[in-house]
Amino acid sequence: MYINSNNHEKKDTLQFELKKIVPKLVNPKLFHEFHFVHRLDYVTSGVICIALNKKAAQIASNAFEARTAKKFYLALLHGHIDEPYLIINKAIGIDIREKKGNHKMCVSDSIFCEKPKKSYTILMVLERGFRNGKPATKVLLCPSTGRRHQLRVHCSYIGHTVIGDYTYSERKDIEPYRTFLHSFRLIINNDIENLDIRSMDPFVASDPRNQWSPTNIARILDENVFSDISKLMQL
Secondary structure, eight states: OBSOOSSTTOSSBHHHHHHHHOGGGOOTTSTTSSEEOSOOOTTOEEOOOEESSHHHHHHHHHHHHTTOSEEEEEEEEESOOOSSEEEEEOOEEEEGGGTTTTOOEEETTSTTEEEEEOOEEEEEEEEEEEETTEEEEEEEEEESSOOTTHHHHHHHHTTOOBTTOTGGGTTOOOOSSSOOEEEEEEEEOOSSOOEEEEOOOSOOTTSGGGOEEEEEEOOOSSHHHHHHHHHHHTO
Protein backbone atom coordinates (compact mmCIF):
# COMPACT_ATOMS: atom_id res chain seq x y z
CA MET A 1 0.00 0.00 0.00
CA TYR A 2 0.96 3.65 -0.19
CA ILE A 3 2.56 5.13 2.94
CA ASN A 4 0.44 8.28 3.05
CA SER A 5 -1.67 10.57 0.91
CA ASN A 6 -2.62 14.23 0.70
CA ASN A 7 -6.19 12.95 0.76
CA HIS A 8 -6.76 11.86 4.38
CA GLU A 9 -9.81 9.84 3.37
CA LYS A 10 -7.82 7.68 0.95
CA LYS A 11 -8.17 4.17 2.36
CA ASP A 12 -5.35 2.20 0.70
CA THR A 13 -2.58 3.84 2.75
CA LEU A 14 -0.61 3.00 5.87
CA GLN A 15 -1.66 6.38 7.23
CA PHE A 16 -5.33 5.39 7.04
CA GLU A 17 -4.69 1.97 8.61
CA LEU A 18 -2.73 3.50 11.49
CA LYS A 19 -5.61 5.89 12.19
CA LYS A 20 -7.85 2.86 12.67
CA ILE A 21 -5.38 0.84 14.75
CA VAL A 22 -3.92 3.59 16.98
CA PRO A 23 -6.29 6.59 16.74
CA LYS A 24 -4.88 8.13 19.94
CA LEU A 25 -1.50 8.58 18.23
CA VAL A 26 -2.84 10.75 15.41
CA ASN A 27 -1.17 14.16 15.49
CA PRO A 28 -3.51 16.73 13.86
CA LYS A 29 -0.63 19.23 13.67
CA LEU A 30 1.15 17.02 11.13
CA PHE A 31 -0.07 17.14 7.56
CA HIS A 32 0.21 13.34 7.27
CA GLU A 33 -0.78 12.84 10.92
CA PHE A 34 2.20 10.61 11.86
CA HIS A 35 5.99 10.92 11.92
CA PHE A 36 6.96 8.68 8.98
CA VAL A 37 10.73 8.32 9.39
CA HIS A 38 11.37 6.50 6.11
CA ARG A 39 9.42 4.84 3.32
CA LEU A 40 8.89 1.49 1.64
CA ASP A 41 8.04 1.10 -2.03
CA TYR A 42 4.37 0.52 -2.75
CA VAL A 43 5.14 -3.10 -3.71
CA THR A 44 7.27 -3.85 -0.62
CA SER A 45 5.88 -5.30 2.61
CA GLY A 46 7.49 -5.53 6.03
CA VAL A 47 9.03 -3.52 8.84
CA ILE A 48 8.75 0.27 8.80
CA CYS A 49 9.56 2.83 11.51
CA ILE A 50 7.07 5.47 12.68
CA ALA A 51 8.23 7.80 15.44
CA LEU A 52 5.98 8.83 18.34
CA ASN A 53 7.20 12.41 18.56
CA LYS A 54 9.30 15.04 16.81
CA LYS A 55 12.48 14.37 18.79
CA ALA A 56 12.35 10.64 18.13
CA ALA A 57 11.63 11.29 14.45
CA GLN A 58 14.69 13.51 14.14
CA ILE A 59 17.01 11.04 15.85
CA ALA A 60 15.75 8.13 13.75
CA SER A 61 16.01 10.22 10.58
CA ASN A 62 19.59 11.09 11.51
CA ALA A 63 20.39 7.38 11.74
CA PHE A 64 19.16 6.83 8.19
CA GLU A 65 20.99 9.88 6.87
CA ALA A 66 24.22 8.82 8.59
CA ARG A 67 23.71 5.26 7.27
CA THR A 68 23.99 3.77 10.74
CA ALA A 69 20.51 2.24 10.42
CA LYS A 70 20.74 -1.29 9.02
CA LYS A 71 18.05 -2.66 6.71
CA PHE A 72 17.66 -6.26 5.58
CA TYR A 73 15.21 -7.49 2.96
CA LEU A 74 14.11 -10.92 1.79
CA ALA A 75 13.37 -11.50 -1.88
CA LEU A 76 12.65 -14.20 -4.41
CA LEU A 77 14.48 -13.55 -7.66
CA HIS A 78 14.11 -15.02 -11.13
CA GLY A 79 16.77 -17.55 -12.07
CA HIS A 80 19.52 -19.32 -10.13
CA ILE A 81 22.42 -17.28 -8.73
CA ASP A 82 25.51 -19.50 -8.63
CA GLU A 83 27.66 -17.27 -6.42
CA PRO A 84 27.21 -17.47 -2.61
CA TYR A 85 27.00 -13.68 -2.45
CA LEU A 86 27.27 -10.60 -4.63
CA ILE A 87 28.43 -7.05 -3.94
CA ILE A 88 26.55 -4.70 -6.24
CA ASN A 89 28.24 -1.32 -6.45
CA LYS A 90 26.44 0.54 -9.22
CA ALA A 91 25.18 4.13 -9.19
CA ILE A 92 21.43 4.68 -9.65
CA GLY A 93 19.65 7.64 -11.18
CA ILE A 94 16.32 8.70 -12.67
CA ASP A 95 15.26 7.06 -15.92
CA ILE A 96 14.43 10.15 -17.96
CA ARG A 97 11.99 8.16 -20.09
CA GLU A 98 9.74 7.70 -17.05
CA LYS A 99 9.80 11.14 -15.39
CA LYS A 100 6.05 11.61 -15.63
CA GLY A 101 5.24 7.97 -15.02
CA ASN A 102 6.09 5.75 -12.06
CA HIS A 103 9.47 7.33 -11.23
CA LYS A 104 11.38 4.39 -12.68
CA MET A 105 15.10 4.38 -11.92
CA CYS A 106 18.08 2.93 -13.78
CA VAL A 107 21.80 2.27 -13.35
CA SER A 108 24.44 4.71 -14.52
CA ASP A 109 25.36 2.50 -17.50
CA SER A 110 22.13 3.55 -19.21
CA ILE A 111 22.20 6.53 -21.58
CA PHE A 112 18.81 7.45 -20.10
CA CYS A 113 20.15 7.74 -16.53
CA GLU A 114 19.97 11.23 -15.03
CA LYS A 115 21.83 12.38 -11.90
CA PRO A 116 23.16 8.95 -10.80
CA LYS A 117 24.16 8.59 -7.16
CA LYS A 118 26.38 6.02 -5.51
CA SER A 119 24.43 2.89 -4.57
CA TYR A 120 25.72 -0.19 -2.77
CA THR A 121 23.94 -3.48 -2.01
CA ILE A 122 25.03 -6.79 -0.51
CA LEU A 123 23.18 -9.89 -1.75
CA MET A 124 23.46 -13.19 0.15
CA VAL A 125 22.01 -16.37 -1.36
CA LEU A 126 19.82 -18.37 1.03
CA GLU A 127 18.03 -20.95 -1.11
CA ARG A 128 17.81 -22.08 -4.72
CA GLY A 129 14.79 -23.83 -6.11
CA PHE A 130 11.73 -23.35 -8.25
CA ARG A 131 8.81 -20.98 -8.06
CA ASN A 132 5.80 -22.07 -10.09
CA GLY A 133 8.09 -24.50 -11.89
CA LYS A 134 10.66 -21.88 -12.92
CA PRO A 135 14.19 -21.41 -11.48
CA ALA A 136 14.30 -18.97 -8.57
CA THR A 137 16.65 -17.89 -5.79
CA LYS A 138 15.78 -16.71 -2.32
CA VAL A 139 18.14 -14.00 -1.10
CA LEU A 140 18.84 -11.65 1.79
CA LEU A 141 19.56 -8.10 0.63
CA CYS A 142 21.23 -5.32 2.58
CA PRO A 143 21.44 -1.81 1.08
CA SER A 144 24.00 0.57 2.59
CA THR A 145 22.50 3.44 0.61
CA GLY A 146 18.84 4.37 0.30
CA ARG A 147 18.10 5.18 -3.34
CA ARG A 148 14.59 4.96 -4.74
CA HIS A 149 13.90 1.38 -5.91
CA GLN A 150 17.54 0.51 -5.15
CA LEU A 151 17.11 -3.21 -4.50
CA ARG A 152 14.75 -3.71 -7.43
CA VAL A 153 17.09 -1.85 -9.80
CA HIS A 154 20.21 -3.67 -8.60
CA CYS A 155 18.54 -7.08 -8.89
CA SER A 156 17.37 -6.23 -12.41
CA TYR A 157 20.89 -5.01 -13.25
CA ILE A 158 22.46 -8.39 -12.39
CA GLY A 159 19.86 -10.19 -14.51
CA HIS A 160 17.77 -11.57 -11.63
CA THR A 161 14.68 -9.37 -11.38
CA VAL A 162 12.53 -9.63 -8.26
CA ILE A 163 9.65 -12.01 -8.99
CA GLY A 164 6.44 -10.08 -9.48
CA ASP A 165 8.19 -6.76 -10.18
CA TYR A 166 5.98 -5.37 -12.92
CA THR A 167 8.01 -2.19 -13.40
CA TYR A 168 11.48 -3.70 -13.79
CA SER A 169 10.36 -6.73 -15.80
CA GLU A 170 9.33 -4.35 -18.58
CA ARG A 171 5.71 -4.86 -17.48
CA LYS A 172 5.81 -8.59 -18.26
CA ASP A 173 5.78 -10.19 -14.79
CA ILE A 174 2.05 -10.16 -14.08
CA GLU A 175 1.36 -13.73 -12.89
CA PRO A 176 2.51 -13.64 -9.21
CA TYR A 177 0.05 -12.54 -6.56
CA ARG A 178 2.59 -10.04 -5.18
CA THR A 179 6.08 -8.62 -5.64
CA PHE A 180 8.41 -10.87 -3.66
CA LEU A 181 10.30 -8.19 -1.75
CA HIS A 182 9.93 -7.83 2.03
CA SER A 183 11.53 -5.60 4.66
CA PHE A 184 12.59 -8.35 7.08
CA ARG A 185 14.75 -6.64 9.71
CA LEU A 186 15.46 -3.06 10.77
CA ILE A 187 18.14 -2.00 13.25
CA ILE A 188 18.25 1.60 14.52
CA ASN A 189 20.64 2.19 17.40
CA ASN A 190 20.17 5.64 18.89
CA ASP A 191 20.24 7.67 22.11
CA ILE A 192 16.53 7.21 22.86
CA GLU A 193 15.90 3.55 22.19
CA ASN A 194 17.99 0.89 20.44
CA LEU A 195 15.69 -0.89 18.02
CA ASP A 196 16.19 -4.28 16.40
CA ILE A 197 12.91 -5.38 14.85
CA ARG A 198 12.35 -8.33 12.57
CA SER A 199 9.25 -9.81 11.03
CA MET A 200 8.29 -13.32 10.03
CA ASP A 201 9.53 -14.67 6.70
CA PRO A 202 6.59 -14.43 4.27
CA PHE A 203 8.31 -16.43 1.53
CA VAL A 204 8.25 -19.88 3.12
CA ALA A 205 7.56 -22.99 1.07
CA SER A 206 4.71 -23.97 3.39
CA ASP A 207 2.59 -21.05 2.13
CA PRO A 208 0.86 -22.36 -1.01
CA ARG A 209 0.43 -18.84 -2.40
CA ASN A 210 4.20 -18.59 -2.88
CA GLN A 211 4.43 -21.68 -5.10
CA TRP A 212 8.01 -21.88 -3.84
CA SER A 213 9.94 -25.17 -3.66
CA PRO A 214 13.57 -24.86 -2.47
CA THR A 215 15.87 -27.64 -3.68
CA ASN A 216 19.15 -26.35 -2.26
CA ILE A 217 19.75 -24.61 1.07
CA ALA A 218 22.82 -22.37 0.73
CA ARG A 219 22.57 -20.50 4.03
CA ILE A 220 20.34 -20.63 7.09
CA LEU A 221 18.70 -17.34 8.00
CA ASP A 222 20.50 -16.96 11.33
CA GLU A 223 22.83 -14.51 13.05
CA ASN A 224 25.84 -15.81 11.11
CA VAL A 225 24.34 -14.51 7.87
CA PHE A 226 23.87 -11.03 9.30
CA SER A 227 27.38 -11.10 10.73
CA ASP A 228 28.85 -12.07 7.35
CA ILE A 229 26.95 -9.27 5.63
CA SER A 230 28.29 -6.76 8.16
CA LYS A 231 31.83 -7.92 7.37
CA LEU A 232 31.22 -7.53 3.64
CA MET A 233 29.94 -4.01 4.23
CA GLN A 234 33.33 -3.10 5.66
CA LEU A 235 35.27 -4.20 2.56
